[in-house]
Amino acid sequence: MGRLEGRVAVVTGGATGIGGAAAELFAAEGALSVILDHNGEEGRATVERVTAAGGRAEFHPLDVRSPEQTAGVFRGIGGRHGRVDVLLCSAGVLDGAYRSIADLPEEEWDATIDTNLKGTYLTVRSAAPLLRAAERSVLLLVSSGAGVRGASSSYAYAASKAGMHGMQYNFESDLGPDGTRVHVICPGGIATPLKLLNIAQGAEARGEDPEAAVAAARRSLGDPAGVAKVLAFLASDDGAYVRGTVHTR
Numbered sequence: 001m002g003r004l005e006g007r008v009a010v011v012t013g014g015a016t017g018i019g020g021a022a023a024e025l026f027a028a029e030g031a032l033s034v035i036l037d038h039n040g041e042e043g044r045a046t047v048e049r050v051t052a053a054g055g056r057a058e059f060h061p062l063d064v065r066s067p068e069q070t071a072g073v074f075r076g077i078g079g080r081h082g083r084v085d086v087l088l089c090s091a092g093v094l095d096g097a098y099r100s101i102a103d104l105p106e107e108e109w110d111a112t113i114d115t116n117l118k119g120t121y122l123t124v125r126s127a128a129p130l131l132r133a134a135e136r137s138v139l140l141l142v143s144s145g146a147g148v149r150g151a152s153s154s155y156a157y158a159a160s161k162a163g164m165h166g167m168q169y170n171f172e173s174d175l176g177p178d179g180t181r182v183h184v185i186c187p188g189g190i191a192t193p194l195k196l197l198n199i200a201q202g203a204e205a206r207g208e209d210p211e212a213a214v215a216a217a218r219r220s221l222g223d224p225a226g227v228a229k230v231l232a233f234l235a236s237d238d239g240a241y242v243r244g245t246v247h248t249r
Helices: 017-028 040-052 069-079 107-135 155-179 191-204 212-220 224-235
Strands: 008-012 030-035 057-062 084-090 137-142 178-184
Touching: 008 017, 008 069, 008 107, 008 137, 017 040, 017 057, 017 084, 017 191, 017 224, 030 040, 030 069, 040 057, 069 107, 084 107, 084 178, 084 224, 107 137, 107 155, 137 155, 155 178, 178 224, 191 212
Parallel strands: 008 030, 008 084, 030 057, 084 137, 137 178
Antiparallel strands: none
16 A cells, blocks of 8 residues: 555646656555646646556646636535645746846746746645645645755746745644645756756857757756655655755755
8 A cells, every 4th residue: 555545636737847756656655646737738648657557647737827727626626526635836937047137027037926936825725725624634845945045047936936935834834733734845956847948048048059958967967756755755644754844956
């Protein structure tokens, strides 16, 4: 029996990257992985991988920036499953990279903040009654070393991830008394599609070969599956004694 047997695990940004790896591992540990993402093709492909491996998963398209969509999706989850045992907020974008503050367009700032920070707020707001309904639930927030331990190539990305990190204290005081355990995970250099695109953009900005830069980075970046193992541990009862922010490679 897996560590998450019978649990309902909802993953935003669950189509690819860290979210996708976590959704697959949660299902392998016995959970029903409910994958939420704006990328329908990749989301359905992740469900197919889960089911092919003998796990359970479902996909629902979601733009986390939309309060109407977010509320509607979680109403549906509540109607089908009645609760959320694990909520992983990993939906994220990175706009405005490699720009000085004087050259950062407002729309690139807004796009990142709206997805990463507002999207987390809207997700947890809609999921809160279902987390409480589980009586003993886990909220996992994927922040970053950027904005918490150091800088980022993007002002907006650093600000959004620092904001996610800061919200944990309010989530703990709000949801904790009703049985929700809250963890913030700050990955370092991980070979996600977002990170690899960022590396390619940096190479282009420097006049270098983006494909060569990505190939070189892959040799040193971590695997999303490694972070997924940390997330699965925290989502399980084995992680119940962990406190504070968790940093990974």
